[in-house]
Amino acid sequence: MDTHLRYRPGVDTPDIKTVYDFTREKGIVRAAEFCNGSGDCRKTHLSGGTMCPSYMATRDEKHTTRARGNVLREYLRKPYVKNRFNHNEIFGVMDLCLSCKACKSECPSGVDVAKLKSEFLQHYYEANGVPFRSRLIANFANLNRLASIWPAIYNFTVSNAFAAGIFKRISGFATQRSLPLLAKTTVGSWFQRHQADLKHERQKRKVYLFNDEFTNFNDAGTGKHAVLLLEHLGYEVILPEHAESGRAHISKGLLKKAREIAINNVMSLREIISEETPLVGVEPSAILTFRDEYIDLVTDDLKLDAQNLGENALLFEEFIVREMKKGHITSASFTTDHRNIKLHGHCHQKAIASQVPTVQMLSLPINYEVEVIPSGCCGMAGSFGYEKEHYVISMKIGELVLFPAIRGKEPDVLIAAPGTSCRHQIKDGTGETALHPIDILYQALR
Numbered sequence: 001m002d003t004h005l006r007y008r009p010g011v012d013t014p015d016i017k018t019v020y021d022f023t024r025e026k027g028i029v030r031a032a033e034f035c036n037g038s039g040d041c042r043k044t045h046l047s048g049g050t051m052c053p054s055y056m057a058t059r060d061e062k063h064t065t066r067a068r069g070n071v072l073r074e075y076l077r078k079p080y081v082k083n084r085f086n087h088n089e090i091f092g093v094m095d096l097c098l099s100c101k102a103c104k105s106e107c108p109s110g111v112d113v114a115k116l117k118s119e120f121l122q123h124y125y126e127a128n129g130v131p132f133r134s135r136l137i138a139n140f141a142n143l144n145r146l147a148s149i150w151p152a153i154y155n156f157t158v159s160n161a162f163a164a165g166i167f168k169r170i171s172g173f174a175t176q177r178s179l180p181l182l183a184k185t186t187v188g189s190w191f192q193r194h195q196a197d198l199k200h201e202r203q204k205r206k207v208y209l210f211n212d213e214f215t216n217f218n219d220a221g222t223g224k225h226a227v228l229l230l231e232h233l234g235y236e237v238i239l240p241e242h243a244e245s246g247r248a249h250i251s252k253g254l255l256k257k258a259r260e261i262a263i264n265n266v267m268s269l270r271e272i273i274s275e276e277t278p279l280v281g282v283e284p285s286a287i288l289t290f291r292d293e294y295i296d297l298v299t300d301d302l303k304l305d306a307q308n309l310g311e312n313a314l315l316f317e318e319f320i321v322r323e324m325k326k327g328h329i330t331s332a333s334f335t336t337d338h339r340n341i342k343l344h345g346h347c348h349q350k351a352i353a354s355q356v357p358t359v360q361m362l363s364l365p366i367n368y369e370v371e372v373i374p375s376g377c378c379g380m381a382g383s384f385g386y387e388k389e390h391y392v393i394s395m396k397i398g399e400l401v402l403f404p405a406i407r408g409k410e411p412d413v414l415i416a417a418p419g420t421s422c423r424h425q426i427k428d429g430t431g432e433t434a435l436h437p438i439d440i441l442y443q444a445l446r
């Protein structure tokens with residue numbers, strides 16, 4: 001009974017300096033120790049849920065949530081060395097974690113491996129340098145801003161098999177992947193012209209739209225639909241000044257830069273965002289940084305502001321449902337045509353928020369029927385599925401539930417997916433076009 005225990009009495013838990021605030025968890029070692037070994041993260045896709053996609057696809061203990069908790073606990077408790085994170089063994093176990101955050105909500109102990117992985121990468125790269133591809137991905141928003149000066153040239157280059165092939169080989173992206181294209185006009189520049197053209201009276205209800213880097217540069221059509229839909233429903237839409245979300249930096253482990261971005265956004269938005277004037281987001285992985293990572297990234301003096309901001313940062317669907325409940329939005333604004341929709345929810349939405357508001361929003365047109373696909377992670381997970389060494393497993397994850405469900409649908413059934421990378425994965429994996437729920441609702445306006 002008293003042998004092979006995890007710890008012996010009198011062993012100290014080291015106090016390790018981190019970029020994220022782990023006060024709630026009582027330090028990063030305790031955060032890794034949340035794992036009690038129950039093995040719920042060894043579920044298969046047949047059990048439903050999202051945790052843990054890399055185990056579901058490999059059936060290898062090394063790629064479970066538990067393995068990630070175990071490896072960190074082992075190495076972080078070793079006798080003092082300059083950088084406790086500098087071990088290739090940890091990197092090997094963390095490598096297939098898609099940072100989907102499913103463990104944060106589905107693991108009985110709430111082990112948050114996405115947070116642990118980002119913190120690990122920050123320290124590992126401090127010792128070993130940041131790889132070129134990670135820098136490229138982290139600077140996605142800046143590069144897109146530059147390329148958006150001549151989007152046609154960029155789009156031609158990334159669509160041209162020869163030029164794109166060279167770029168993908170040099171940068172370490174899978175050659176089988178198509179790369180995201182740039183919109184001809186960003187949401188920001190369109191909105192400036194649109195505002196100048198607006199002649200309607202000032203509306204009583206105001207809403208701030210978080211023009212995230214994915215919507216602004218790549219999915220501008222959806223961003224415009226979000227603005228037009230809200231205006232049609234009687235809201236004044238404001239695009240406030242803000243920085244990018246920092247999602248790419250967080251997922252690549254460049255946490256010090258992510259912290260700067262979080263501080264910037266909290267300082268720019270804290271005075272204007274409130275329950276009456278919320279911040280509404282299109283891309284779940286971007287807007288949910290306010291509810292999740294920012295609170296643990298900002299300095300102590302900004303914590304309260306970050307928390308308030310997080311409470312009033314809503315998914316577009318959450319905002320619409322909130323307004324439906326107040327009677328401000330009703331089915332009368334929408335078509336009575338019949339439509340069937342299959343919905344694939346975003347992992348971060350499932351973990352930090354819920355898919356229910358998306359279903360409720362899509363059911364506003366009285367004859368729209370929404371079926372939730374019992375899929376977990378789509379396998380793309382931001383940049384994960386684009387990376388050449390992750391391409392095969394990314395497609396394998398997609399094939400577990402999502403791709404077969406889409407291939408089996410009737411031709412007139414719409415596919416809804418709020419996540420930009422989910423929509424890309426659906427296109428690459430099945431050839432079908434998935435729409436953001438905002439696009440579907442916009443098209444359903446009377």
Ligand code: SF4
Nearest residue numbers: 035036038039041107
């Ligand atoms: S990570 Fe969570 S689900 Fe997996 S073994 Fe540990 S406690 Fe159980």
Ligand code: SF4
Nearest residue numbers: 052097098100101103
């Ligand atoms: S974040 Fe997702 S992929 Fe990573 S350990 Fe948790 S459930 Fe698994």
